[in-house]
Amino acid sequence: xxxxxxxxxxxxxxxxxxxxxxxxxxxxxxxxxxxxxxxxxxxxxxxxxxxxxxxxxxxxxxxxxxxxxxxxxxxxxxxxxxxxxxxxxxxxxxxxxxxxxxxxxxxxxxxxxxxxxxxxxxxxxxxxxxxxxxxxxxxxxxxxxxxxxxxxxxxxxxxxxxxxxxxxxxxxxxxxxxxxxxxxxxxxxxxxxxxxxxxxxxxxxxxxxxxxxxxxxxxx
Amino acid sequence: xxxxxxxxxxxxxxxxxxxxxxxxxxxxxxxxxxxxxxxxxxxxxxxxxxxxxxxxxxxxxxxxxxxxxxxxxxxxxxxxxxxxxxxxxxxxxxxxxxxxxxxxxxxxxxxxxxxxxxxxxxxxxxxxxxxxxxxxxxxxxxxxxxxxxxxxxxxxxxxxxxxxxxxxxxxxxxxxxxxxxxxxxxxxxxxxxxxxx
Numbered sequence: 001x002x003x004x005x006x007x008x009x010x011x012x013x014x015x016x017x018x019x020x021x022x023x024x025x026x027x028x029x030x031x032x033x034x035x036x037x038x039x040x041x042x043x044x045x046x047x048x049x050x051x052x053x054x055x056x057x058x059x060x061x062x063x064x065x066x067x068x069x070x071x072x073x074x075x076x077x078x079x080x081x082x083x084x085x086x087x088x089x090x091x092x093x094x095x096x097x098x099x100x101x102x103x104x105x106x107x108x109x110x111x112x113x114x115x116x117x118x119x120x121x122x123x124x125x126x127x128x129x130x131x132x133x134x135x136x137x138x139x140x141x142x143x144x145x146x147x148x149x150x151x152x153x154x155x156x157x158x159x160x161x162x163x164x165x166x167x168x169x170x171x172x173x174x175x176x177x178x179x180x181x182x183x184x185x186x187x188x189x190x191x192x193x194x195x196x197x198x199x200x201x202x203x204x205x206x207x208x209x210x211x212x213x214x215x216x217x218x219x220x
Numbered sequence: 221x222x223x224x225x226x227x228x229x230x231x232x233x234x235x236x237x238x239x240x241x242x243x244x245x246x247x248x249x250x251x252x253x254x255x256x257x258x259x260x261x262x263x264x265x266x267x268x269x270x271x272x273x274x275x276x277x278x279x280x281x282x283x284x285x286x287x288x289x290x291x292x293x294x295x296x297x298x299x300x301x302x303x304x305x306x307x308x309x310x311x312x313x314x315x316x317x318x319x320x321x322x323x324x325x326x327x328x329x330x331x332x333x334x335x336x337x338x339x340x341x342x343x344x345x346x347x348x349x350x351x352x353x354x355x356x357x358x359x360x361x362x363x364x365x366x367x368x369x370x371x372x373x374x375x376x377x378x379x380x381x382x383x384x385x386x387x388x389x390x391x392x393x394x395x396x397x398x399x400x401x402x403x404x405x406x407x408x409x410x411x412x413x414x415x416x417x
Contacts, residue, residue: 120354124346132310148256163303
């Protein structure tokens with residue numbers, strides 16, 4: 001008896017660790033991060049590929065089950081699970097598209113950001129950029145005097161691109177750490193921060209940006 | 221006063237309901253671009269004046285210089301306002317693709333300028349080609365699913381429909397308890413509405 005009850009927490013812990021690394025959990029995490037981050041994050045290409053395979057498998061299973069007279073309740077549970085995964089996937093891709101639409105000029109001028117997109121997203125970003133450029137060109141810029149026609153600069157004498165909407169990296173986000181993070185320096189300030197797992201923190205996105213990208217900190 | 225008209229244009233944008241388009245104000249827009257050309261003319265004539273006096277345009281700090289500076293800054297400000305007007309409207313136009321789909325109803329279409337209509341068409345085509353290359357329709361599943369079954373009311377006579385293994389008669393005004401995936405296609409076509417408590 002005693003040995004059994006002693007081993008239970010271990011099994012539970014393993015089970016939780018196992019659950020938290022299923023692809024659906026990983027997708028949920030990627031989706032949450034993408035949703036809360038002001039800028040576009042790296043495309044989770046391997047994960048998305050696996051998820052799409054799994055969705056297909058699940059669809060086949062549900063179809064097979066509903067044809068073969070298996071208990072309708074369990075079929076509907078499978079269906080519900082499938083629906084949720086599909087929602088996560090679609091929403092994840094949608095949020096990314098909306099960020100691409102919003103920051104199209106910023107993305108097209110910045111190869112580091114471009115490297116975070118999937119191949120298809122890059123194609124979309126390019127078209128997005130062309131379309132918006134053309135639209136602004138025809139509606140506004142062609143009607144202005146010559147020296148004021150640049151789309152990225154206010155006028156010819158601007159030294160840098162001063163008309164590009166960029167994501168606000170110093171917005172606040174709610175985040176938590178996945179594991180214990182010893183005192184670390186916040187990017188862009190000399191303050192030190194220590195995070196325990198599951199501690200909620202409200203902080204400038206900018207200062208934990210790299211840790212989010214490395215997967216040490218999750219946004220909520 | 222310089223810049224007043226551009227300010228009105230942006231204000232129109234800001235005071236409109238969020239996510240809703242106001243009719244494209246081409247009148248005011250053209251007045252602002254005309255103001256821009258006027259600024260440019262005056263700017264050039266001031267600069268010519270400086271040059272005629274044999275002074276260096278870069279370093280001279282006389283009344284002509286400051287006059288031209290005012291015209292330049294007013295022009296830049298007008299440009300920012302015009303760009304903001306078109307840019308923010310473009311943002312709303314893009315959101316419409318998600319909300320109402322690739323074909324705009326007449327009453328919205330009337331509020332767009334000609335180039336905006338073009339932009340809407342081009343952008344939905346871009347989105348469409350992304351989705352077909354991805355082989356996934358992203359316009360469904362807009363809200364997180366709660367229950368696989370939902371209660372719906374039929375808005376138009378759909379008639380008898382075969383789903384799974386049974387036939388259902390979707391007569392107008394009748395209410396049904398359906399699988400969400402089955403109902404969604406009718407809802408997006410405006411033939412059914414979801415009943416919520």
